[in-house]
Amino acid sequence: MSVGVVSGPAVIADGDGNFVVDDIEVEPPGPGEVRVAIAAAGVCHTDHAALRWPGPLVLGHEGAGHVEAVGEGVRGLQAGQPVLLNWAIPCGHCFQCVQGAASLCERTHELDQQGPGNSRAHPGATRWRGKPIECAFHLGTFSRYALVRAEALTSLPTQLPLDQACILGCAVMTGVGSAVNVAAIAPGDTVAVLGCGGVGLNVIQGARIAGAGTIVAIDRVPSRLALAREFGATHAIETRDDDAQHARLVAEVKSLTGGRGADHAFEATGAPALAFLPLRLARNGGNALQVSGAHGAGTLQLTDLFWNKRYLAPLYGGCVPERDFPRLLDWVAQGKLELAALVSHRYPLDRLADAFDDMLAGRSSKGVLRVA
Template sequence: MTSRLTSRAAVTDGRGGFHIDTTEVAAPGPGEVRVKIAASGLCHTDHQSLSWDGPLVMGHEGAGYVEALGEGLTHLKHLTEGSPVLLNWAIPCGQCPQCARGSANVCDRSMGVKPELGSPRAAEGHTRWRGQAIQRAFNLGTFSEYTLVRAEALTPLPATVPLDRACILGCGVMTGVGSVLNVAQVQPGESVAVLGCGGVGLSAIQGARIAGAGQVIAIDRNPEALARARPFGATHLLQAPLEDPQGEQLLALLKGLTDGRGVDYAFEATGVHALAFLPLRLVRHGGMALQLSGAHGERSVSLFDFWWNKRYVVPLYGGCQPERDFPRLVEWWQRGQLDLDGMVSRFYALDELPQAMDELLAGRNIKGVVRFA
């Protein structure tokens, strides 16, 4: 095993920019695994990471092959070199109270609640760039030929699964599908509305279809984005009016489809903070509104919007339990119930990442994926 490997990677400058450069990735220590990345999906969080403290290796939605194993692995002991794996950015410790109660997506170690449990990242100095130690986005940094991670970040994949599709399971698909099935727990025949028809929104629509929802209403201002929703399971399409700051026109349209009641569940997946509370107005009394996009910023809301047993939830990562959810997502793909091929609009080489980011921001793709040779 080579002690350190050179690896081309996308490195941020902490000022809104990035460039492709050569890094060095250390050999795995105890409890660590070095992974050769095969493919990495893009999402809007990658663009946000350009302004985080840098330098930083970008990317958090990846799949690849085990390249080297550290000693003392207590997690996934059956991994071998060459095993295909999916990377998971909410890295559970498996020991804390949250993990014990089935809430690994908000693991105390991963969220920094209990420092005595250690760190979800690989040992210090795991990645070096221009002579200095740097960190990796979400402790993964998947826009890189190689990465070094805690073994708990990995889920084995069947050899038959194409990694340039499977990689998108590790963030956007899990967030959307999981929020419907794990968090909202939509039941057959119930009604769902999804605001925003990007990668997360379309994944939520797929989750609603898998759940057997009777009515799945896709909502978007962009007619091209809205048209994408039908093949993934939308039963109705609503183009949101452009001049409707309070959502009154949209609410009237939606109530016209739901016998004046509103839907059982409404999911926000736009990333626009001004729309974060709009789902509360779209659900019936006793309904659930869920904000999936992680929208930031301040926004006022009337307390009346919460009245009559309505619930507002901001789930993280679709309630992901890696050992339960990723095999289930793969099984649905194998059965033809989950469409990953249709979610990937375009593939890019690492050197094309600037173009890929531009097209992400322009909304031209559902999901773009960087493939490594």
């Protein structure tokens, strides 16, 4: 265990859409903090969006690695231990955490900065070119080292490869959790999933684990639809650019779901124009969920009647770390939850541009950076 300042490469975004790989310095952990040697980090659409967040900024919010040093008061973690990083860091004390909604922690989202449990590491903990630098989601996993609050970490089994485990911290949790925790899919339910990338494939996995009877995968890319079937989809619909107001798509989903629409319809494309489409795919009294976090202009013509439909935008699959991560790990161990086949591409840190290109073009289901 190192007790001094360490340095290593990291991806630094400038806020204008550009990034460089350069060394940063990371201080030893303070009370309640842990320094992690990152081994692998998942690449997500959110990371691409973060290129234009106020910079400079250490990118990355999905990651796994080994505990490198622990601060005063940290219990249950020791040097060398493999860990998963969780970007929605619960304080355990704010209004939302007390209500059991850890993913909405008001201190993580900076609505409440009073009292114990702030999600940030101590000020100036990470520096670039001699000046303090912020880390995305208080993590910054596109880096050799990350200094985080202990609450951000979950222990991992030693036999689980870290370049698979890292994606549990966002894509898997968001997709599976949206299906299991938020929609609460029941055995025999019908499900439609729009978008079969990293999150959408995990919605499909969650629906399969929950026992859904019909799972309709929808995407523009045939290879993604083939993968969706491997992950549990019972039907696949390839979309076309000439679908007039999505009428054909809506009709096909209804034809597969008793003529009424799906019990649960999910949007996982990240395209704002599609954010409300689940309302047309869900039956009356059903659930329409926008799980991609799409931002931007989106409209919906009220040509259909939406009786008693619930529109939800779940954050992080309703994650409660102490409940959900052990359950996900159990499902992995039992062979119910697939990780290895999700990771289609692996890249060194200095090939992040290629990872973004493959992701945006639909060539990858999930890309991972090998940091160590």
